Amino acid sequence: MPPRTEAHAEQQPAAVAVGKATPAAEVEPPGKVQVTVGGAEEAGSEGEDDDDDFDWGAAKHIFVLSNAGKPVFSLSGDEQRLSTLMSLIQGMLSLCADCDNGDEMESISAGSRRFVFLKRGNLVLVGVSSSLVETASGDEGGEGGEGTGKEEDEAAAAAAAPECESFMRLQLEYLYASILFLLTSKVQGIFLKSPGYDLRGLLGGADTSLRGIIELAEPSRGRGRMLAGGVETVWMDPAIRSRVARNLQAAQTASAPSGALYAVWLCGEKLVALAQPRAPSHHLSSRDLLLLVNYVATQPALRNAESWTPVCFPRFQKTGYLYAYIGFLEDPPSSTLPRPPPQGNADQNSPPAQHSDATAGTGSIADENEGRRGGSASADGGTQSNGSGSRSIERDSGTEAGGAAGDSCVILVSVESSSEQFQAFRRTRSALESRFRSALGTHWDRYLGSGAELEREGILTKFCTQMKALHFHYCLRGKQGGAPCVTQCLSSPFVDHELASNPAAQHRVWGYYTRAALRVRRGSCQEGRVFCRRRFEGNNGYFGGGGGDGRGSGSPAEEGNGASEEELATALFESDPVHSLAYEVGDEHTVVSLFGKRDGGAGGGGRWVSSSSAGTGRLGGGDELHVCFPSSVSPEDAYKAAVRLTAIVRRDRDWLFLTGTGAAK
Incomplete structure (x- = not known):
C-alpha cells in the first residue's frame, strides 16, 4: 500500500486517503463543497437551512451519522437541519467504497480544513478541524510574497495548520466508545434490521455526555486526559488515602448479595480512590474509567437522587451492561467554614528538607504539610442506613451531615441489576460516607472542599x-x-x-x-x-x-x-x-x-x-x-x-x- 504524501499533493487512486486534495484557493465556504476522489470530482450544494444553522468559522465540528445518511449527533447546530450535509458526506463515502480497490476514505485536506472519517459498522463519525490562524498568503492566492523566507513560510504553515489527523481520529474513537458506553455494541444490530432507524431517540438526553467527551480534547477542560488516556487524581496525604482505599476495598467485597465489581470515589472529575478485582483480566481500563468520570460530570441530575444506571465498559465487555450505583456524598458542616490560604504558593517560607541536587531548594509537599496531619481519626467506625427506598431516591435535605450534596460521589458497579443489590449499595454508601469523614477528619475541606483545587x-x-x-x-x-x-x-x-x-x-x-x-x-x-x-x-x-x-x-x-x-x-x-x-x-x-x-x-x-x-x-x-x-x-x-x-x-x-x-x- 503506497504511503500518503503531504497535504495538497496529488496521490494515486489506490491510496488510503483521498486521491487529490482541493487547493486552498479553490475551496468555497459552505455554498459548495468540492472533493476529488481518485481523480473523479463530485460537487454538492448545501441547503440554506444548513448554512444558517452551521458555523463554518468554528475551529472544530464533529458529526455522527448512519450508513443511510440519517443524522445521529452534531457537535454544533441542530443535526436534523444538517441532514443535507450528512447526506453529502454519506454519498462521498459511498463513492469511495464503490471503487474496485476496496479502499475506505480516511481523510481530506482542503485549504485550512481537514476532514477525518471513522467508520464503525453502521455508524460513520466525521471530524472537521479548521485552522485557528488565517494564512497570510491565502489573500493573494499565491505561494508567498517576495522576501518571504522558507523558514517563515514553514512557521506560518505550522501556525495555520488544523489539528493533526492522529489526534482527530483519537477524538472520534473516544466518541464512539462513549456511544457504546450508553448503548453497547448491540446498537449495530438495530441498523441491520432497520437501516433508517433514528438513533437519537435512544440517546435521549445523553448529548451532554457526547459533547463532554469531545470537550476533553480542549485545553479548558484538561486535554491531557485524552492525550494520556488517563484520569486526574485528587491530591491527598498518602496516609489518609491509604485508609480510604482500604475502606473502599472492604466495601467492594462486602456489598451483598454479589458484591461490587468496582468501587470508585470521585471528587468532581478527579479520582480519590479505586478498588477493583485482583484478576488482571477484570481490571478497569483507564479509558473506561474516563468514560465513567465524563458521564457523571456531564449529568447534573445525578446530584439530586441516588441513581441505578446501566453502563457499558467497552474494553471490559462491549456487548453487555453492568449496573452502576451513583450516590453523591454530603459535605460535612465544616466544609462551609472559611479556608486558610493555599500552602503551595511560590512564596512559601517553610524551610525545605535536605534533598538531592536535582531537587535542591524545592521543599516537598510532605515537608510543607508536616505540621498539618492532626485531625485524621481512625477509619474503623461507620453507620448503617435502613436501606429503604426505590431505584431513584430523592435526597433528604435536613440530615445532620450538613444537607446539600457535595462534589464527591461513590460509584459501585455490579453485574446484577436486582433491587436487593441496589438496597445493599445504598447501605454501603451510607457506611462509606461515615468512614470517609472519620478518615479525613478536619482535612475533608482541604482535599475535597471548594478551595481544594486552588491549593492544588x-x-x-x-x-x-x-x-x-x-x-x-x-x-x-x-x-x-x-x-x-x-x-x-x-x-x-x-x-x-x-x-x-x-x-x-x-x-x-x-x-x-x-x-x-x-x-x-x-x-x-x-x-x-x-x-x-x-x-x-x-x-x-x-x-x-x-x-x-x-x-x-x-x-x-x-x-x-x-x-x-x-x-x-x-x-x-x-x-x-x-x-x-x-x-x-x-x-x-x-x-x-x-x-x-x-x-x-x-x-x-x-x-x-x-x-x-x-x-x-x-x-x-x-x-x-x-x-x-x-x-x-x-x-x-x-x-x-x-x-x-x-x-x-x-x-x-x-x-x-x-x-x-x-x-x-
Whole structure:
C-alpha cells in the first residue's frame, strides 16, 4: 500500500486517503463543497437551512451519522437541519467504497480544513478541524510574497495548520466508545434490521455526555486526559488515602448479595480512590474509567437522587451492561467554614528538607504539610442506613451531615441489576460516607472542599516557577507500588498571563505535546500521514502481540488495556515510545518532552525500567513529561530543567497520584 504524501499533493487512486486534495484557493465556504476522489470530482450544494444553522468559522465540528445518511449527533447546530450535509458526506463515502480497490476514505485536506472519517459498522463519525490562524498568503492566492523566507513560510504553515489527523481520529474513537458506553455494541444490530432507524431517540438526553467527551480534547477542560488516556487524581496525604482505599476495598467485597465489581470515589472529575478485582483480566481500563468520570460530570441530575444506571465498559465487555450505583456524598458542616490560604504558593517560607541536587531548594509537599496531619481519626467506625427506598431516591435535605450534596460521589458497579443489590449499595454508601469523614477528619475541606483545587493549582504553579516553565503535563503509567494502576495525569495551570488568556496559544502548546507524543512512537508527526493498518498487525505492531482480543500485555499504559484492532489511534498513543526525548523550538516557546522506556523495546516484552539509563533523569518507565518554556530558554537549559522537574514530581508522587495503596486490588 503506497504511503500518503503531504497535504495538497496529488496521490494515486489506490491510496488510503483521498486521491487529490482541493487547493486552498479553490475551496468555497459552505455554498459548495468540492472533493476529488481518485481523480473523479463530485460537487454538492448545501441547503440554506444548513448554512444558517452551521458555523463554518468554528475551529472544530464533529458529526455522527448512519450508513443511510440519517443524522445521529452534531457537535454544533441542530443535526436534523444538517441532514443535507450528512447526506453529502454519506454519498462521498459511498463513492469511495464503490471503487474496485476496496479502499475506505480516511481523510481530506482542503485549504485550512481537514476532514477525518471513522467508520464503525453502521455508524460513520466525521471530524472537521479548521485552522485557528488565517494564512497570510491565502489573500493573494499565491505561494508567498517576495522576501518571504522558507523558514517563515514553514512557521506560518505550522501556525495555520488544523489539528493533526492522529489526534482527530483519537477524538472520534473516544466518541464512539462513549456511544457504546450508553448503548453497547448491540446498537449495530438495530441498523441491520432497520437501516433508517433514528438513533437519537435512544440517546435521549445523553448529548451532554457526547459533547463532554469531545470537550476533553480542549485545553479548558484538561486535554491531557485524552492525550494520556488517563484520569486526574485528587491530591491527598498518602496516609489518609491509604485508609480510604482500604475502606473502599472492604466495601467492594462486602456489598451483598454479589458484591461490587468496582468501587470508585470521585471528587468532581478527579479520582480519590479505586478498588477493583485482583484478576488482571477484570481490571478497569483507564479509558473506561474516563468514560465513567465524563458521564457523571456531564449529568447534573445525578446530584439530586441516588441513581441505578446501566453502563457499558467497552474494553471490559462491549456487548453487555453492568449496573452502576451513583450516590453523591454530603459535605460535612465544616466544609462551609472559611479556608486558610493555599500552602503551595511560590512564596512559601517553610524551610525545605535536605534533598538531592536535582531537587535542591524545592521543599516537598510532605515537608510543607508536616505540621498539618492532626485531625485524621481512625477509619474503623461507620453507620448503617435502613436501606429503604426505590431505584431513584430523592435526597433528604435536613440530615445532620450538613444537607446539600457535595462534589464527591461513590460509584459501585455490579453485574446484577436486582433491587436487593441496589438496597445493599445504598447501605454501603451510607457506611462509606461515615468512614470517609472519620478518615479525613478536619482535612475533608482541604482535599475535597471548594478551595481544594486552588491549593492544588498553587502547588503545581510553584513547580513551574521554580523551573522557569510556563506549563507542564505529567503522565504516570504502568505499575505503582508493585501493583498495576490506572493511567493518571496532571497538568499545571498556564503560568504566563498572556498564555492563560489566549486559547489559540494554548492550542499551540498542546499541539507541541501531541506532535512530541507522535514523534517518539512512530518517528514522524507529518500532518498528512494516515494510518497504515499493516503497522497494527502481528507480534511487532502497536498492540504488542496481544492476540485478537486486544488484551495483551504489550501496551505500556497498563496490563490488559483492552485496546482492540479498531482503536488504531488509541493504540498508537498508548504504545511504547521508541525514543526518550523530543523537543521543539518555536518563535514563542521551547518545548521539551521526556519519555520513559522499557528495556524490551517498542511493542516487545521486557520489564519497566527507570529511564535514567536512557538519559532522561528519574522518569519512570512508561511515564511522560511535557514542559513548555519561553523561547529565550535554550533547548539544553530546558532539558536540564525538565529533568529537575521530573525529580520533583516523582518525589511527591504519593501525594499527587494513586500509588499501590490508593488503587486497592
